[in-house]
Amino acid sequence: MNTQDQTTRINGLDQAQMVQTIDAIKETPSLARFQFRARNTWIDGGENRSTIQDFYGAGREDDSRTTPFQFTNGEPPVLLGANEGANPVEFLLHALAGCVTTTFILHAAARGIQIRELATELDGDIDLQGLLGLDETVSPGYEQIRIKMHVQADCTDQELDDLMAYSREHSPVCNTVCRPVPVTVTRA
Template sequence: MNKQVSKACNGLDLEEMGQTVRALKNDPTLAQFQFRARNRWIDGGENRSTIKDFYGVGAEDTSRSDAFIFTNGEPPVLLGRNEGANPVEFLLHALAGCVTTTTVLHAAARGIKLHKLSTELTGNIDLQGLLALDDSVPVGYESIRIKMDIEADCSDEDLAELIAFAQLHSPVCNTVCRPVPVTIERVVAHRATSEAHAA
């Protein structure tokens, strides 16, 4: 009698995972993705981001019928009205989510079954940098700590290796830990004058 092999691990379909990896190995251009976010200022420290479309696997994705909407705000002590989490808190959210997803993905690829995974993040920031009160103070986070509570069907050594691997291969963690070029380009609106219309 043949032993039935599970086709899923940690909620991920191993057959689909294998197909995806093989497809990317055969055609590396399919690995090129472009994610997008659009943001509009509302009032004061409140602004709203909309995320829907992206490019990946050689085509524009059309699987999302509705956009995801995220409101950025500030607490009263930072002149806001708690309209939403502030951007540096969203960065912690993105980092936590990416490290978690990366850990789950690579655990499944290694055949490691996870029983529990939770993280607690703390980021230390000195607002003297943001407010240009002291040029020696970094503008962003000075440090970020991730405490991970994880239980899995593997040895402590294998678990430590998995966590270290996930830290190195988490796209958000990697982005935060290395210099990434960011450019801000002003969009100049060209408004037709009445003379131009008359012409």
């Protein structure tokens, strides 16, 4: 077998492709500008469905997704739903877990750290008095979110701690949650 045909992979990522992507963005920074999109339709009660398919990235509209992803948002019965799907604040935990995990794996690969196992647990505290408008001093959002990462990796504890801190700082979803981000709501 020709050794040039072998792809060097670490943590499931193609290292040569990762270097090519980074080099392309360094050469043309505008390639790093992305716009992701979601469309949502109310179904009934607390049930609504989001569809995600198209996005702009790497200098063009992407057409690689021939089938849209669909996510049903629902509520548990105690919150007047019928468990049609996870509720939006649970989806936020899912998005945060996924983004921190992907960021962790990407930067581990860039550092040459082999990850053997990674599992993440998240929990968040929320007081529904804010959502319901019962107490204006209570925020309607999460009061605190805790992420616990269970990692087995071929590196020192210090390297692992550095990687975890770096991943928290560079995860797009974690960064979005941890700082104020302007959000506008308008009529179409």
